[in-house]
Amino acid sequence: MNSWLMVAALVIIAALAGYAAYLHWLLYRRNKPADKPVSTSAGSNAKVGVVDPAVPGVQRVAIKRSLYLLADALLDDKLTHTEGCLRICAIAASLEDQELIRREYGVLFRVAEATAHIPILDAWQALSREDKQRFDRERKAVEAKYNDAVIEAAQRIKAHYSL
Template sequence: MNEFPAWVLLLALFIILILTITAGVYLWKLKKLRLQQHNEIERQHEATQAQRGRVNTSIQVIAKAVGSEDITLTEASIRISMLLDSLDVDPAVNTEFSAFYQLREATSHIPFLEAWQKLDKQEKRRLTKERVAAEARHQEAVLKAAKEIIGRNF
């Protein structure tokens, strides 16, 4: 029976020790990386929730202003519908508050901001008349939707 020399056994033990230490270092690095990933996911989740909170607050502010002279029904409908879209709400919510989307669609051809400023007075009057008529057609539904959306969180 051939016996291994002692140095071979020592070398084998040394290699096993080195491999065990290496595996331990990699496991420690992996645990640290997973912890960093978990913390980053938590930070992203918190940031997303904070953004949703700000959007929900904006929806509430706009909805409470509907019916006042602070904002037109068209502007409120555009803003609320776009904010709801940014939250990627359930399609049932879009259906429930379809009045905002309907008025937005009815007035979507009317330019705003810089494009509005570039229009001549006659064109502005004509488009304002169209907007007011569309608001009159949708007024009851938009006012009702604005009242119903107050206090809701999406």
């Protein structure tokens, strides 16, 4: 009886592994044309958004999708400009041409750097009401200062990384 269960378990595992391999192959085939980098040499006219060829294709597509969705959420006021800038900059750090992105979308990095000291999550919850209000005023002042430039950068990200 035990050997029968062992054989049944192995058959199920093999079937699931085969199905997983098939799905992986479909994803690979679907994303293969998009995986070709525009340029991989540092001295050439590389476009913003070229990712390291060592990064798997599925991950490159996920990075581009994340940048697009964050820019879209920022434009739809689903995120504050501060949160959107922090998230976009964190994701952009995984791209090969970080310096080009920093030049192209520098305002996002300026907002992120200007507000990086503001506590988040549990540290935010631990703040006094006065400290929260002070940080909120500071955040809103930075957002107001860079409002138009952040919106313009988010629109360019959406256009560049369109789905």
